[in-house]
Each structure stands twice: as structure tokens, then as C-alpha cells.
Ligand SMILES: Nc1ncnc2c1ncn2[C@@H]1O[C@H](COP(=O)(O)OP(=O)(O)OP(=O)(O)O)[C@@H](O)[C@H]1O
């Protein structure tokens with residue numbers, strides 16, 4: 001394409017373990033040229049079960065090879081529908097995350113995906129940041145800057161700081177100044193993981209009802225929140241830690257144990273409100289109180305969670321569709337955009353987003369012919 005713009009396919013399967021999102025965009029690694037088509041491939045019950053079994057495992061773990069093979073096959077499947085993609089950004093499946101200990105582990109071999117798709121693949125986005133002393137997560141924040149810059153250009157957003165909240169398995173928030181010249185510029189982005197979002201609620205629904213999620217918050221809507229559980233949850237050391245900071249999917253095992261004695265609806269209501277309370281607890285870490293939270297990720301489709309956020313933060317809480325973005329595909333788009341940044345040697349994280357000592361260009365490039 002002209003002017004250094006690249007057609008990129010970003011692919012993401014997050015901590016919810018429900019499936020793979022894929023989305024096209026064109027970018028020069030800085031600005032978003034245009035958003036493109038997207039697709040979703042759900043994991044089958046067997047596939048999701050296998051990924052769950054592999055959670056917490058490090059390379060060499062008993063279920064890792066199978067999980068990694070499954071991830072590559074599912075992504076290759078989905079990528080086949082995007083012959084126009086000039087590069088693929090492949091996040092891989094996070095199985096474990098312990099940046100100050102054993103590192104971070106995204107299962108899935110990008111070189112194998114490059115061979116299977118016959119396209120260059122950028123992957124292993126997090127290891128270099130961790131190696132340089134960063135948290136390795138969150139990585140979407142630099143893309144949040146690009147989204148805000150795009151939305152300002154489209155007239156959907158005023159050129160003033162704005163906060164994005166992603167509610168996947170884990171939650172993360174980004175404070176963005178779209179008037180900054182680049183995402184790595186001083187003060188352009190401040191980001192961190194807020195706490196568990198949908199993962200504990202999904203786990204509860206699996207255990208108690210054999211369902212993947214509390215669809216539309218229907219179970220939680222019938223329940224009463226146990227505020228004592230929320231108060232104990234908020235004493236977890238994560239909330240007092242300085243930002244940036246990141247979390248493993250299963251960093252709060254006590255939370256699920258705490259609701260064991262509660263009826264299904266009360267347990268679901270309490271876990272839904274815990275996710276919202278975690279966000280509220282994070283807000284004082286932002287440079288200034290945001291006027292509104294622009295929410296992406298599956299949690300924005302849960303009206304009970306959105307209402308809990310309004311109640312506990314006192315803010316306007318709106319889906320990112322409000323400013324013309326696609327809240328289901330934003331993370332997939334992020335990894336397409338980040339892939340182009342890696343191709344161009346631009347930073348993918350920095351002190352404000354992962355706490356790395358300086359700008360980091362993470363990600364490995366595998367080309368089909370060279371691997
Ligand atoms: N209609 C709905 N009602 C309630 N919850 C929903 C609904 N749709 C999606 N969700 C929740 O959102 C989750 C999926 O969110 P998403 O795809 O953003 O997560 P992810 O990308 O796997 O996670 P992460 O951002 O942590 O990597 C589902 O597992 C479910 O918990």
C-alpha cells in the first residue's frame with residue numbers, strides 16, 4: 001500500500017478462553033488508516049476445556065504442547081478468510097503471567113502460524129518487555145492512544161484526555177491524551193490492570209450451572225451483593241500497588257472461595273460487583289478523574305456490570321461504540337496495529353503502560369520463507 005500503510009490482521013484469544021477474534025486494519029504503525037472486516041471463531045467445548053486445563057502451566061507443562069497446537073490451528077483456520085492481510089499479529093494464548101517471577105507465557109508458535117498462513121507473523125509480544133523489567137501487560141494501551149487520535153479526527157471525541165476500560169477475563173484501564181504526538185510520548189498513556197473482570201464470574205457459572213457466562217447478567221440481576229466479601233477483596237495487595245501493574249488471570253483465587261456458601265444469584269451479583277469495585281479502586285491512580293469510562297471487551301454487554309460500574313465509580317460508563325469503535329474487536333485490532341509497529345521498529349510499550357524503564361519494541365517476526 002502507499003505511504004507506508006500496511007494491511008494488518010490482528011488476532012486475539014484472551015483470558016476468557018471463549019474463542020479467537022480477528023480484525024483487519026490499515027496503519028502506518030502510528031495512525032489508523034481504516035478499520036476493516038472482522039470474524040470470530042468460538043472454541044468448542046473440548047478446546048476450551050483443554051485450554052482451561054493448561055492454565056497456569058509454563059513451557060514444558062503437561063498440557064502446553066496440545067494447547068499451543070490448538071491455538072495455532074484455530075488461528076490458521078480464521079486467517080484463511082483474510083487473504084488480503086499483509087501481516088498477522090498473533091497474541092497467542094496466555095497460560096501464565098508472573099512478570100517479576102517466572103515471566104509471561106503465551107502458548108502458540110508464531111513461526112508455525114507463518115508457515116501455515118504463508119504470511120509474516122508478529123508474535124511473542126510480551127517477553128521483551130518483561131526481560132527489560134516491565135510488566136509485559138497491558139499492551140493495548142498504545143493502541144488506545146491511536147483509537148483516541150482516530151476518534152478525534154473523525155469528530156467523535158474532543159481532543160482531551162479520555163479513559164478506556166477493557167472488561168475481558170481481566171480488566172485494564174488506560175488514560176490517554178490524544179493530543180500527545182505519539183503513544184510513547186511522556187504523559188500520552190497511563191495504564192494498568194484493574195483486577196479480575198469476567199473470569200471469576202465465568203468460572204462460577206461453569207462450576208454451578210455448566211454455562212460459559214452469566215449472559216446479560218441474568219443471574220446476577222436476581223442476587224444481593226455481599227458487601228463484606230467486596231470489602232475483603234479490596235484489601236488484596238494489588239489495589240495498593242503503584243501503577244503500572246498487571247495481573248495473572250487467576251491472581252484472586254480467594255474471591256471464588258469467598259462466595260462458595262452464597263446462593264448462585266448472590267454469588268454472581270457479588271462477583272459482578274467485585275469487578276466494578278476493582279475498577280473504582282483503580283481510578284485514584286489516574287492523573288485526574290476521567291469524565292467517563294469508554295468500555296470495550298465482552299463485559300460491556302453485561303448490563304448488571306455496567307450499572308455496577310456507574311454506581312461504584314459515579315462516572316458516565318459507555319461502550320466504545322459511542323465514539324465509533326468496535327468493542328468486540330478492539331483487542332484484535334490492537335495486535336494488528338502492534339504488529340505493524342514491530343515491523344517498523346516502533347515501541348509497543350513503555351514506562352506509562354508496563355512500567356518498563358524506557359520504550360520497548362516487543363514482538364518477534366517470523367516469515368514463512370525464513371522459518
Ligand atoms: N451478553 C453478555 N452478557 C454477559 N457477559 C458477556 C456477554 N458477552 C460477553 N460477555 C463476557 O465477556 C467475556 C468475553 O470478553 P472478551 O472477549 O473481551 O474477553 P477476552 O478477550 O477473552 O479477555 P481479556 O481482555 O482478558 O484478554 C465472556 O467470557 C463473558 O464473560
Ligand SMILES: CC(=O)N[C@H]1[C@@H]2OC[C@@H](O2)[C@@H](O)[C@@H]1O[C@H](C)C(=O)O
Pocket residue numbers: 014015094097104136137138139140141166168169170171172193246247331
Ligand atoms: C498477560 C496477559 O495476557 N494479560 C492480558 C489479560 O487480559 C486483560 C489484561 O489481562 C491485559 O493485561 C492483557 O490483555 C490485553 C490484551 C493487553 O495486553 O492490553
